[in-house]
Amino acid sequence: MRRQHLQHPAQWLPVTSSELWTHATADRYDAEESEMSSAAVLDPTLTFLAELAGEGRALEFAIGTGRVGVPLRERGVPVVGIELSEHMAAVLRRKIDEDALPVAIGDMATTVVPGEFTLVYLVYNTITNLLTQDEQVECFRNAARHLGPGGRFVIELGVPPLRFLPPGQVAVPFDVSEHHLGFDTFDLVEQILVSHHFTRDGDDGRYRRGNSRHRYAWPSELDLMARIAGLELERRVAGWDGAPFTQDSAKHVSVWRKPA
Incomplete structure (x- = not known):
């Protein structure tokens, strides 16, 4: 499963199991995820979300640096964000002011913002940042809490690649390139995967190592x-x-739709 690969472990908040993005991670996020901000990736994403939002407002859980939220707002959809990391939100704030795109600092499972929305959305596997099933359930409840009748909740999520695990193997590579090596290791009992990343850091041949934990979930779950x-x-x-x-x-x- 392809993961956001810029998180640093071992920094936690008491209100959530999610790992917290650091200042250094936030500052280099846009550069290292530039492919995900390309027109080829963003145009169909924005079209899909804008059609669902219609004339209403959209709420993005884990809005990050605004990769999706900012251009969606530029398409005329009023967007509000919730973001756990103040550092990620600070990068977003360099792009657009608070009046145009308000962001609440907090976790996506419990943080409540004012108003009603026609669309709540979560992109790029981010629900897996919640490391327990209970928190993921609360994320769905929080989405429903913000939706008006007939509103939609959208999640983009990879399918766990467990078919690639032969007996006895616990690791699956998802990116092997000149500048990055990434592979996931799996705890099949707890449904936890750890994404490991070796990213080339400059031109002197050094690689930066990082990892992040995620709870994977199946579509039926x-x-x-x-x-x-x-x-x-x-x-x-x-x-x-x-x-x-x-x-x-x-x-x-x-x-998913909230019944009218």
Whole structure:
């Protein structure tokens, strides 16, 4: 499963199990994730989300540096964000002011912002930053809490690549390139994976090592979380372009609806 690979471990908040992004991590995030900010990636994402938001407002959980939220706001969708890391939010604030895109500092499972939304969304595997099933359930409940009748909750999430694990193997590579080596190791009992990253740091041949923990979840498990929160599955596709979701899909974009 492809992961955001810039988090640093061993820094925690008492209100959530999520690892906290550091100042150094936030400052280099946009540069190291430039591919995810390309038009090829963002255009279908923004079109998908804007159509669901319609004439209403959108709330992004874990908005980060605003990779999606800022250009969605530029398309005319009023956006509000929730972000755990003050450092990530500070990078976003360099791009757009508070009046145009308000951001609340807090965790996405419990933080409440004023108003009602037609769309709540979570992109790029970020729900896995919540390391317990209970917290992921609360994330769904928090989404439902913010949605008006008929509103949608959208999650983009990779499918756990456990088919690539032969007996006795616990690691799966997801990126092997000149500038980055990434692989995931799995705890199959706790549904925890650790993403390990070796990233080239400058031109002197040195590599920076980092890792982050995530709780992976299957589509069917998310559907049950949605039902607990009073949401109904509306559709599931293999990506922002709307391709059909199949047993061979590496990820899914799922849409749950709050009954009218």
